[in-house]
Amino acid sequence: MVQVMRRRRTENETSSAAAVPTPESKTRLIEAIPIPPGDPLETLLLSSGGPVGLLDLELESGALGSIRAAGVELIVPLIGQGELLGALYLGPRLSDQPYSTDDRRLLGSLASQVAPAMKVAQLVREQQVEAKERERIQQELQVAALIQQTLLPKELPAIPGWHVDAFYRPARAVGGDFYDFIALDDGRLGVVIGDVTDKGVPAALVMATCRSMLRAAAQRHTSPAAVLADVNDALVPEIPPAMFVTCLYAIIDTEAGELVFANAGHNLPYVRTADGVVELRATGMPLGLMPAMPYDEKSYSMASGEVMVLTSDGITEAHDPDGEMYGFPRLMSRVARKPSNGDMVAAVVRDLEEFTGADVEQEDDITLVVVRRTSSAQDSAQTFEDAGRVLDAFTVASEEGNERIAIDRVSAAIVPLGLDSSRLERLKTAVGETVMNAMEHGNDNRPELDVAVEVSATEESIRVRVTDQGGGRPIPEATTPDLEAKLAGEQTPRGWGLFLVEQMVDDVRSTSEGGARTIELIMNREGAA
């Protein structure tokens, strides 16, 4: 009988075995004696291409002596793609006759058929090892995802006068993002967003530890800075080296709308206000790096309609196919625009997907927490009036070309509101035409008469009021100009102003009071014109 020993690709040796006669059965198993790579015997076997007899072989080989001593007479190499995959070691024939030419041919032929099968077997074995490794990693990721999803809030807080929303989507390699809502005394709400460096199970375990520490500290302290300082000191001895946690902790007084917050190196929160987006800045080192770190504590008063957006760096550091980063300016610009259906979470996620491309694998966890103070009867008095907040008010003399001054000032006043450029251009054209009409038809182009312009904004829209001093003459209805008649010379080529104004903005209203006539242009901050 013959035993085949395989050379494993992970080992740098060829090992072989064969059968030699035993006293009982006339056969016995030969020990698998490896042939080290580079041994002259290996070279000989590769070059021979067939069985090699050892009886008369003279070779400076370290392996040859041991193989001979084991009783091997013939070695049949198994060669595949120029590589020695293994060998058959054969002892003396049972008949005690030497191996004949026919024997050798038969064995050579057998070897040439066995070698490819061995190669396939080797590859299959390697693939099985790799598949097991992949499965192990996959299982680890599942554990990490499970830890994370178990610990993230199952429900969003329902607080009268507030709307809270959150979004979490792990990357395939599961990062260490987390968020939390902690109910505190006196109707206060703790809001946490954080990110553990590293990925997988280690990050998930640190996240779980950090979350528990935050929850405990939040009940002990009323100051967010004290909470972060406490958690930092507790985390430093526990956290593995080179890992740390960025974290923002805010406490919202849901009655008064007061927000107190501290930040351990996390992305700054954005708040969309009627005047544009503001960043809530507070400095502090990430948690777990060094003990006894101080944390800044700041406060902010949220008005009704204002929205706070907390994010993880999985959003701002996502890349587009050209390698460009999504970045803070784009996030800020997205937050500045009110989503048409009011769903800020969906608007940011959609904008991010449009940026990165839909089928791209997500690089890092994505986490978003959105806290909006909604209008309520109780606090509506202290928020914007229906008219909105005045951003600028000025006058221009009724001189041709002065509409450009009005356009520039209106444009400058609304820049922080982040109106998209197409709507901004439309509003500019409408303002120019309205001011021209006021100068020309209201004030009869008398330079001593001014046109007053006031720009204001609410959460939903921008309003520009243009007032002349023309005695409140009624304004004609805008009609669609007949271009064919104008081109045929049957009508004056003029008469486009009112038509354009109506086409450019979402609404046009007019009022007269005393000697003043006011045209009000309304441009929604987001949505169809």
Place this chain on the structure above:
Amino acid sequence: MESQFEVNVKRSDRGAVVVMKGTVNRAAKETLETAFEQATSVSGRVLLDFRGVDYINSTGIAVIVGILAMARAEDRVVAAFGLTDHYREVFNITRLADFMTIYDDETAAVAAG
């Protein structure tokens, strides 16, 4: 405010190009009409180059309507390029775009000549 409109007429392979710069409003009327007459002294299409134009108001729209009326009377084809997205929209809303082809850029306008 003084008029801030300049115009330059140059010949092209298939007609003339009216290169405008500055503000198109009623103050530009005379200058633009003169330039257009000069352009129509060359046979072929008249191409309006709006790349240098930063502001067009309703009185400017009226001036362009006047130019299109002149072109129609002389049976001349007018096309345009170099409009910003916003003024392209304005030209669509006012239907000026129905009476002159608007190209994305000079290359497209010349190629389509």
